[in-house]
Amino acid sequence: MIELKNVSKWxxxxxxxxxxxxxxxxxxxxxxxxxxxxxxxxxxxxxxALEPIQKGEIWVNGTPVHDPKTNLPKLRSKVGMxxxxxxxxxxxxxxxxxxxxxxKVLGRSQDEARKRGLKMLxxxxxxxxxDKFPGQLSGGQQQRxxxxxxxxxxPIVMLFDEPTSALDPEMVGEVLDxxxxxxxxxxxxxxxxxxxxxxxxxxxxxxxxxxxxxxLEDCTKDDFFGNxxxxxxxTKDFLGKILQH
Amino acid sequence: xxxxxxxFCEDTLDRTVREGCFGTGGDITYLDWMxxxxxxxxxxxxxxxxxxxxxxxxIGTLRTLPxxxxxxxxxxxxxxIFRNIPLLVQIFLWYHVVPAVFPAMxxxxxxxxxxxxxxxxxxxxxxxxxxxxxQALPRGQRYAGMAVGFTTWQTYRYVLLPxxxxxxxxxxxxxxxNIFKNSSVAFAVSxxxxxxxxxxxxxxxxxxxxxxxxxxxxxxxxxxxxxxxxTFIEKRVRVPGLVAPGAAGGH
Amino acid sequence: MNLSFDxxxxxxxxxxxxxxxxxxxxxxxxxxxxxxxxxxxTLLAMMRLSGRKWLVVPATIYVDGMRSIPLxxxxxxxxxxxxxxxxxxxxxxxxxxxxxxxxxxxxxxxxMRAGIQSVPRGQMSAGQALGMTYGQNMRLIVLPxxxxxxxxVLLTQTIILFQDTSLVYAIGAYDMLKGFEVAGKNYGxxxxxxxxxxVVYFVICYTLSHLVKRLHKRIAIIH
Numbered sequence: 001m002i003e004l005k006n007v008s009k010w011x012x013x014x015x016x017x018x019x020x021x022x023x024x025x026x027x028x029x030x031x032x033x034x035x036x037x038x039x040x041x042x043x044x045x046x047x048x049a050l051e052p053i054q055k056g057e058i059w060v061n062g063t064p065v066h067d068p069k070t071n072l073p074k075l076r077s078k079v080g081m082x083x084x085x086x087x088x089x090x091x092x093x094x095x096x097x098x099x100x101x102x103x104k105v106l107g108r109s110q111d112e113a114r115k116r117g118l119k120m121l122x123x124x125x126x127x128x129x130x131d132k133f134p135g136q137l138s139g140g141q142q143q144r145x146x147x148x149x150x151x152x153x154x155p156i157v158m159l160f161d162e163p164t165s166a167l168d169p170e171m172v173g174e175v176l177d178x179x180x181x182x183x184x185x186x187x188x189x190x191x192x193x194x195x196x197x198x199x200x201x202x203x204x205x206x207x208x209x210x211x212x213x214x215x216l217e218d219c220t221k222d223d224f225f226g227n228x229x230x231x232x233x234x235t236k237d238f239l240g241k242i243l244q245h
Numbered sequence: 246x247x248x249x250x251x252x253f254c255e256d257t258l259d260r261t262v263r264e265g266c267f268g269t270g271g272d273i274t275y276l277d278w279m280x281x282x283x284x285x286x287x288x289x290x291x292x293x294x295x296x297x298x299x300x301x302x303x304i305g306t307l308r309t310l311p312x313x314x315x316x317x318x319x320x321x322x323x324x325x326i327f328r329n330i331p332l333l334v335q336i337f338l339w340y341h342v343v344p345a346v347f348p349a350m351x352x353x354x355x356x357x358x359x360x361x362x363x364x365x366x367x368x369x370x371x372x373x374x375x376x377x378x379x380q381a382l383p384r385g386q387r388y389a390g391m392a393v394g395f396t397t398w399q400t401y402r403y404v405l406l407p408x409x410x411x412x413x414x415x416x417x418x419x420x421x422x423n424i425f426k427n428s429s430v431a432f433a434v435s436x437x438x439x440x441x442x443x444x445x446x447x448x449x450x451x452x453x454x455x456x457x458x459x460x461x462x463x464x465x466x467x468x469x470x471x472x473x474x475x476t477f478i479e480k481r482v483r484v485p486g487l488v489a490p491g492a493a494g495g496h
Numbered sequence: 497m498n499l500s501f502d503x504x505x506x507x508x509x510x511x512x513x514x515x516x517x518x519x520x521x522x523x524x525x526x527x528x529x530x531x532x533x534x535x536x537x538t539l540l541a542m543m544r545l546s547g548r549k550w551l552v553v554p555a556t557i558y559v560d561g562m563r564s565i566p567l568x569x570x571x572x573x574x575x576x577x578x579x580x581x582x583x584x585x586x587x588x589x590x591x592x593x594x595x596x597x598x599x600x601x602x603x604x605x606x607x608m609r610a611g612i613q614s615v616p617r618g619q620m621s622a623g624q625a626l627g628m629t630y631g632q633n634m635r636l637i638v639l640p641x642x643x644x645x646x647x648x649v650l651l652t653q654t655i656i657l658f659q660d661t662s663l664v665y666a667i668g669a670y671d672m673l674k675g676f677e678v679a680g681k682n683y684g685x686x687x688x689x690x691x692x693x694x695v696v697y698f699v700i701c702y703t704l705s706h707l708v709k710r711l712h713k714r715i716a717i718i719h
Contacts, residue, residue: 050388077394087389090487091407100403101393135486153393329701330694331659334673337690345687422564429566433665440568444666453576461565461573468564 001026001157001188002047007056009042009213016042017053017213024157029189031199031221032207035238039213040192041084044159047190048072048079061156077105080150084162086142088134094121094145095130098152106153113152120148124178140171147178158182160191194242200225208235252452253279253459260450275446275456282442283463289359289428289438290467294421296364297371304368305375306401311387320372327369333430336362340434359431367424374416378409411482418475425467439463505688510679518675519696521589525596525671526658530604532597533657534650537604542634544609555605562602568666570599575667588669592661600657607653611646612638648712655704659697672696 002024009017016039024030032040045051046058049065049072058065063075088097098117102108108116121127124144126137134142143163150158160179164172176198183189183202193199199206199221206224208217217224217235228236253276254266268274273281307313308320327335339362344351350358382405390400429440437445443460447453543555562570574595579585615638623633643650662673670678673693680689 045388048392050391073391073394073396073399075394076392079392081389081392083385083389083392085383085385087383087385089386089389089404089408091411091484101395104399104403105394133484133486135484137486149393325702326698329659329698329705331662331673331697333662333665334690334694334697337677338694341686341690426564426566429568430663432568440566440572440666443569443572447572447576457569457573457576461569464565464569465561 001061002190003057003059004043004047005057005059007043007046007053007058009039009046009051009053009055015213017046020056020209020213020215022207022215022218024188024190026188027186028204029183029187029191029202030205030207031203032190032192032209033194033196033199033238033242034209034216035211037211038209040209041161042213043209044161044190044192047159048076048081050081073105077101077153078156080153080155080158082143082146082150082158082160082163084166086134086139086146086166088142088146088149090134092133093130094126094132094134094137097134097145098149101149102152116154117148117152120151121145123151124148138171139167140174143167143171143175144178147175147182151182157188157190160189160193162192162194164193164195196225196239196243208238210234248455249452250455252450252455255450257449275450278437278446279439279442279459279463282437282439283467285356285431285436285438286425286428286463287467289356289363289431289436290425292360293363293367293428294424296360297367297420297424300365300368301371302375302406305372306379306406308372308376309379309405310397320376324369324372327366328373332362332366332427333433335366336430336433338362355431355434355436359428359434359436363424363427363430366427367420370420370423371417374413374420375409378413379405381412382408411484411487414475414479414482418472418479421471421475422468425464425471429464502685502688505683505685506692510683514675514679514682515672516675518670518672521670522658522661522672525592525661525664526654528593529596529600529657529661530654533600533604534608536597536601537606538608538639540601540605541608541612544605545612559602559605562599563606567599567660568663571595571663571666574598588664588667591667592664592669592671596657596661600653603653603657604650607646607649608642610649611642614645615641644715648708648715651708651711652705655701655708658704659701662697 004020004022007017007020008015018039020039020043022030032044034040042051046053047060047065049058049070053066056066060075060079064070065072065075088094089100092100095114095117098121099110099113102113102116103110106113118127118130121130124147126141126144126148129137129141129145134145137145147158147163163179164175167175172195176195179189179191179198180202191198203221205218205220207215208224210216216232223230228239231239251262254262254274256263256268256272256274257278258272263269263272263274266274266276268277304320304323307316308324310316330338336359339358340355343358344353386404386408387400390404391397395403428438431438432441432444435441439460443456446456450456540555540559543551544559546552571592575588575591578591578594619637619641620633623637628636661671664671665673665677668674676689676693676696677686680686683689
């Protein structure tokens, strides 16, 4: 469903992605991890072209993302994205956040969009907050609304860019619960995260990136966690550091 | 020194005091004149404000467009030109130079030219505020707009501009008050607004203090009224729970 | 387009006879009003921050009052009042100098106030803990830091002030703009005169504002 072929990206002369190739099949949950500065957030943003690339090819469901002629808004409307800092629209109520893109981008009617949005809101357990503004919700609640916003567009794949790293520890669980249930329902997902518990529970594959924007590991979850001897030393270092906690 | 407020009731031609203080049958008193001058001040200011808001928002927005080097340069150039020439000089340019270059504008009244001058002058300052308002928003907001499938235009229309608008209301308030104050420069091209009235009535009656006090009072009333209106607007558009831009982002 | 632009209008005679005198006055007015404005502005700011009602109230009324009326009106007021108060006529130029110091002081005081408030309270406490008086604290600890924080804004205000000096036109003082206007009238070429005025103002203000921008970046790095 998603195919990255030899993707490279530079900021000026500084290389952030170095010849990255991978693929994600329908129904797979792929976790991307790695130290800060490894380009993992940049990599996930290239998939819906929030970050343009200079070299390589990216295909999403048969659409060439790297092609300048591609209708990006149309592509993006089919790819759900959840951000580190939630990025709800602060001037709109929760319901408006859920419906605005359905109406303006997908052309759904106000009623239809509302029905769909509220169904997703119910799903993340926040029906009671439908008329509030984002600023009146906790971080965990905002992130769940952000997931609902992405889901109401009926995406074919969901991208998560460090969805829990800006949250207070006690709120991480509620967001991960939503993500786990999504994964169990067969949603295709790509998640940049350090939550290895999440990876162990639902990931099909794990990608490890290292400083310089290189993909160092790309293997099944069982291989990644169960067969440490086959891992590169950088990976072992990294896992050692984050699993201590 | 005795104050003589009765002078406002005098006819502007024969200087006789009119009963009721307002002129009749086409004659006007100084009070009539002053109120009409106030009207000119308000008209010049409001029209210039409208022009400045429209132009300023457009130019300010253009300056934040991603990957459009020449559009951004055009916007920057606009701001630099209108910001670095004194308003009075700009008014003289509109009055003397522009009609010479564009003969079609020769028939334009001083009033129109002052509105254009004041409007474009202020547009540069509003453009600057719009630009910095948009750029003060967290980068993720632009991404989020794009990620849900908005085009660049939709991202501005539904996400960035409404957000930035709330940030720039306070500076817009002071800019609106500035427009009223700056409209006084119209005296230089003989638009009979308040300052022009003050200068002429002072000369004709010799009652400078009374005339200036009345005019100053009207300027203060105008400033106060705008302030109340803008505070009202600010309250109306306030979003519950939104403290500062990006506060929710946890930066 | 029947515009015949006469470049021979621009010559040294014109500059030396009409412009230089005006330019000198504009610059002098800017410099004097900046220095005087900063001096009285600092006093006003300290009055407003003193917390003593009998100082706060008059300073606030003065600052807010001045700022809510057009500068042109202020210029006219002073031109009218100062001779009455001192009992003898003064020239438009002298009147302009007094007006601009009094008027700009209110703008500089607001900048100062923001600058002083930008210095963390802990600095004042630290000074007090070392046994400094309020005056010593202000002079040695707070103001030097405040001044650095607000230097760019201060300079920007000076550029605005330079532009504002053109408003002395209202009382007929001979500044740079007046110089161009008179020259334009004498030679019957107002278009060339006003274009030149605009160019000169633009070059001066644009250059200065660029220097301020660069200074701002340098200060930002130090912080």
